[in-house]
Amino acid sequence: MNHATIAHAHEGGHHGVPHGWRRWLFSTNHKDIGTMYLVVSLIMLFLGGGMAMLIRAELFMPGIQLLQPDVYNNLVTNHALIMVFGAVMPAAAGMANWMIPLMIGAPDMALPRMNNMSFWFLVAAALMLVISMVVPFLPGGGTPVNTGWTLYPPLSVQVGMSMDFLIFTVHLLGISSILASINIIVTILNCRAPGMGLMDMPIFCWSWLVTAFLLIVILPPFAGAVTMLLFDRHFGTSFFNAAGGGDPQLFQHLFWFFGHPEVYVLLLPSMGILGHIIPTFARKPLFGYQSTVGAMLAVGTIGLAVWAHHQYTTGLSLAAVTYFMIGTIVISIPVGLLVFNYIATMWRGAMTFETPMLFAIGIILMFSFGGLTGVMLATIPGDIQYHDSYFVVAHFHYALIPGALLGLYAGVFYWLPKWTGNMYDERLGKIFFWMVIIGFNLTFFPQHFLGLAGMPRRIIDYNPMFTEFNMISSIGSFIFGAAHLVFLYVIVKTVRGGARAGDQVWEGAKGLEWTLPSPPPFHTFTTPPQIKLAQSEA
Amino acid sequence: MHGGSQFKRLMQFLAVALFLGVAGHVHAEYGINFPEPATPSARDIYQIHMRTMTIATVLLIIVFAIVSYSLYAHRKSRGFTPDQNFHRGWFGRWSWVLVPLLVLGVDMTIAGSAEEVLKRLWLVPKDKDMMEVKITGHQWWWEYEYLDQGVRVESRYVPQEKAGSLYLRDVDNPLVLPINTKIRFLNTSADVNHSFWVPQLGFKKDAIAGYITETWAVIDKEGTYRGQCAQLCGTWHARMPIVVQAVTPEKFTAWVGAQKTRMAAAEAEAASGKVWSKEDLLEKGRDLYNKNCSACHQLDGKGLPPAFPPLMAGGGFPAGENMTKPLQERGFFKDGKIVVGPVPKHLDIVLNGIAGTPMQPWNQLNDLEIAAIVTYERNAFNNNTGDVIQPADVAKARGATAPAKSD
Structure with a gap:
């Protein structure tokens, strides 16, 4: 990326662009920090994806071929943690860093030094996570974390020291995310260009505002829970030990109080991105701006109060499970409204099908499917069968891969020309899209059947009757994995060069970010822009 | 190029609809849907599962149909002019009320149909003469105690050489249960969390150290029902199969007698x-x-x-x-x-x-x-x-x- 040369041409002003490693290590520039977030998330995506490939390779046939059971369990654990905390959240944070100041006409994030700190805490956390995976292979390292990302005690009390590294990983991630969230909230509330009211704000900013509040509410209980776990492991407390007056279920409540809203943390920024892409390529304004904002607020609020639907089988009372069932099903109302608004935005538009739009359409269809199996899971009598089976694995991958990951891919293709000043290769973008769609559906669709037929999740070895669907699933996953090599190639190629992108990039795109050159200069909006047209056009 | 992707999308839509159709209607086919239920609760669950899946399939087809039509009709390449005022009409003004009402209606249908079954599943009958079985999960085997009969059984997985095609679905000593009898299951664990799951009996309940979770069943068909531990419990989580053998009460009484003789002989030898x-x-x-x-x-x-x-x-x-x-x-x-x-x-x-x-x-x-x-x-x-x-x-x-x- 060629910020340096362009910055001089524009408003580099009295503080020019720093050079060399100092530019990145000490960076307080929202664009540079955004880029670093995106690079880290891409590395983590390949790490977590590689783990998924190993898991699917092991499950290709019955029997234990490649991995030791505890190594397998460790991969299951870290695949989830890396994808959630390493790939999706940092990518969304990177896009927030890049785009929110450009969208609201701010010169930078409100708290630039804290921005730097939250990024480097993330890197520290990633290193700590890698250490937790490596120590079990050293002498005296003990068993690896074999608990799944849910870290349920008493199993997590039995694990060796890699659990302690993981606990500190969670602490660092928590600090990083809370700092980033504070920064985003302050930026959105204080740094909007004069004349831009909250209800004129681009929908991506709204999605991140809700996400940031969610993160600040849910991360402290999770950090508390793992700290209690640390105390149970080393300092003789019994928070989660029934023999000492504690309760293993307390951990599950604390974990899922974090873990369920976390799903919406992953989901909302991507939904926000769709709220830009669909109007752009349908060439008409977002349908129901106000109700989309309302739906996001409702998802965030109701989402905080339905966590125990992950614990239907743990012996909760009838009153409790009835409440959690109804609460969970009610979430389909705002989520349904979101999906409806996006379809209605496409309706009677003049659509073209560039890569970002293809992803947006794919997301709407596949995410609807994941949402509907979610309603099936929320219905308790059914859940008693689906729970902890491959049906659940299929469901949450249908919700999170389209809902979170593909939304970010759409964002990458949508904004890459703005970030780099170069157009990506449209043909390769489309090849990537179709490989993803075919690979993804082939991987996860058959897993619904596996779950219904009785295959539990998180097992390294299975009965031969599950073989066929597992083979199809593994083959699909290899296509899905191979697609990402294309993805990487497209990104590298675009960063290195390509057809020049103009300011506007997309014919139908609206918003302040498209009034800037591509790539934007190192400092933008040092004088606030004038807001002439309200975004909502109510 | 647009025409091509359109065609692929349509094919994808058809494939998904077809798959769901298969899942919905060929439920006897083994390995695609739930195995055949063997208790009234499992049958209730099966019905709710089919009902919610049907509702979900219909909704999905509607969404796919609307999106497909829009993709076909509202494209720039066909010269469609975007309707810039679509969101300002009555539909745009009132959809935020109409859509939630519609979804609420579907939600209430689903929740309402589940409510009654849920109560039946959750509230364990308090009959005095119910048979009681205590299930204890261990790393990595199951222990069954027949509290009324005073019999204890240890159940472990059978290695591949012996189990053959039933590998990871077979045990040395099954949980033998009488049919047409109300049975209360008390689950607990000796170490980490486990979960007792036999799909055909229609329940899954976690086994948690220091706590007892309860559930119940009446099995109404003789047979062998297989399941597995459903909660990740460490290294050999995959090696905790469950086998329930449902027999007539007469055969069950005979089995209890044989177990008692075996235990008494072992006791006598020890003492x-x-x-x-x-x-x-x-x-x-x-x-x-x-x-x-x-x-x-x-x-x-x-x-x-x-x-x-x-x-x-x-x-x-x-x-x-x-x-x-x-x-x-x-x-x-x-x-x-x-x-x-x-x-x-x-x-x-x-x-x-x-x-x-x-x-x-x-x-x-x-x-x-x-x-x-x-x-x-x-x-x-x-x-x-x-x-x-x-x-x-x-x-x-x-x-x-x-x-x-x-x-």
Whole structure:
């Protein structure tokens, strides 16, 4: 990326662009920090994806071929943690860093030094996570974390020291995310260009505002829970030990109080991105701006109060499970409204099908499917069968891969020309899209059947009757994995060069970010822009 | 190019609809939907599952149809002019009310149909004459106690050589249950969380250490029903199959009788006061150790630090003080290494476990079995102490610490 040369041409002003490693290590520039977030998330995506490939390779046939059971369990654990905390959240944070100041006409994030700190805490956390995976292979390292990302005690009390590294990983991630969230909230509330009211704000900013509040509410209980776990492991407390007056279920409540809203943390920024892409390529304004904002607020609020639907089988009372069932099903109302608004935005538009739009359409269809199996899971009598089976694995991958990951891919293709000043290769973008769609559906669709037929999740070895669907699933996953090599190639190629992108990039795109050159200069909006047209056009 | 992607999208849509159709209607086909239910609860669940899946499929088809039409009709390449005022019409103004109402209607249909079944599943009948079975999850086997009959069964996975096509779905001793009988299941765990799941019986309930979760069933068809542990419980989570054998009450009574005879014979042998030779004890001990102890302490006695200490003298045990201190106090840990401590303490650990560690009490084993295990542990793994422990020693140790177990 060629910020340096362009910055001089524009408003580099009295503080020019720093050079060399100092530019990145000490960076307080929202664009540079955004880029670093995106690079880290891409590395983590390949790490977590590689783990998924190993898991699917092991499950290709019955029997234990490649991995030791505890190594397998460790991969299951870290695949989830890396994808959630390493790939999706940092990518969304990177896009927030890049785009929110450009969208609201701010010169930078409100708290630039804290921005730097939250990024480097993330890197520290990633290193700590890698250490937790490596120590079990050293002498005296003990068993690896074999608990799944849910870290349920008493199993997590039995694990060796890699659990302690993981606990500190969670602490660092928590600090990083809370700092980033504070920064985003302050930026959105204080740094909007004069004349831009909250209800004129681009929908991506709204999605991140809700996400940031969610993160600040849910991360402290999770950090508390793992700290209690640390105390149970080393300092003789019994928070989660029934023999000492504690309760293993307390951990599950604390974990899922974090873990369920976390799903919406992953989901909302991507939904926000769709709220830009669909109007752009349908060439008409977002349908129901106000109700989309309302739906996001409702998802965030109701989402905080339905966590125990992950614990239907743990012996909760009838009153409790009835409440959690109804609460969970009610979430389909705002989520349904979101999906409806996006379809209605496409309706009677003049659509073209560039890569970002293809992803947006794919997301709407596949995410609807994941949402509907979610309603099936929320219905308790059914859940008693689906729970902890491959049906659940299929469901949450249908919700999170389209809902979170593909939304970010759409964002990458949508904004890459703005970030780099170069157009990506449209043909390769489309090849990537179709490989993803075919690979993804082939991987996860058959897993619904596996779950219904009785295959539990998180097992390294299975009965031969599950073989066929597992083979199809593994083959699909290899296509899905191979697609990402294309993805990487497209990104590298675009960063290195390509057809020049103009300011506007997309014919139908609206918003302040498209009034800037591509790539934007190192400092933008040092004088606030004038807001002439309200975004909502109510 | 647009036409091509359009066609692919349509094909994808058709494929998904077809798949769902298969899942929805060919439910007898094994391996695509739930296996055939064998209890009224499982049948209720099956109906709710089919109903919600049908609703979901219909909704999905509607969404796909609307999107497909829009993709076909509202495209720039066909020269469609975007309707810039679409969101300002009555539909745009009122859809935020209409859509939630519609979704609420669907939600209420689904929740309403589940409510009654949920109550039936959740509220365990309080009949006095219900049969009770206590299910205890262990790493990595199941223990079944028939509380009314006084029978105890240990159920472990069968290795691939013996199980064949039933690998990971077969056990040595199944859970035998009478049909047409109301049975209450009390689930608990001796170590980490497990979950008891037999799809055809229609329930899954977690087994949590220190807590009891309850559920119930009436099985109305004879047969063999297979399931697996559904909660990740460590290394060999995949090796915790469950097999329920449902038989007529007459056959069940006969089975209980046979179990009692077997247990009484073992009890009598243990209590006979016979003095056993070291060789006999070692042979019995090896079998029992491999079955009961090796999951944690390993076949070679090297353990799995830091949760499970080695039993081999000289083995290092890098673990927290909560683990090493109780061992040190009992004379089994010195200078960072495991040593073979005194016999009475050894018996105490096996009989009563060590509170606050994964080591659980094994006092459900009879005197002969414990004598054999302790003899084996003190002589195998190069420990070679030469100690021989007789059932009488165990009886004495049992009397000194905890009341004898009679079953």
